[in-house]
Amino acid sequence: MNDGIKTVIHPVKDLAAAKAMFSALLGVEPYMDEPSYVGFSINGQNIGLDPQGHTKGMSGPVAYWHVDDIEASLRALLNAGAQTSQEVKDVGGGKLIASVTDADGNVIGLIQPA
Numbered sequence: 001m002n003d004g005i006k007t008v009i010h011p012v013k014d015l016a017a018a019k020a021m022f023s024a025l026l027g028v029e030p031y032m033d034e035p036s037y038v039g040f041s042i043n044g045q046n047i048g049l050d051p052q053g054h055t056k057g058m059s060g061p062v063a064y065w066h067v068d069d070i071e072a073s074l075r076a077l078l079n080a081g082a083q084t085s086q087e088v089k090d091v092g093g094g095k096l097i098a099s100v101t102d103a104d105g106n107v108i109g110l111i112q113p114a
Contacts, residue, residue, distance in 0.1 A: 002067050007064040007109070010060075036050075066113060082103075
């Protein structure tokens with residue numbers, strides 16, 4: 001099952017500046033504030049800031065689809081012609097992420113919540 005896009009992660013070079021800007025834009029403080037990731041949640045939408053995003057090949061924001069079975073969703077995308085960008089990875093607490101690139105170069109992210 002697919003719950004739609006609920007997370008968008010932005011690669012950032014200056015985490016403190018990006019955190020200040022998104023706090024002002026969203027009108028909320030981050031729910032997670034770590035040196036490796038800052039996360040905001042507003043109205044069911046998660047906005048993430050990744051200071052290592054550019055070194056991971058992110059050239060812009062990546063939308064993440066929330067899925068029940070990340071392995072099955074990843075396999076379906078690969079069978080449909082996508083290429084793996086990031087293998088399945090546990091990012092803490094059992095939350096899994098992965099991403100693929102489609103034939104047009106678009107990155108499609110997947111999240112399996114914990």
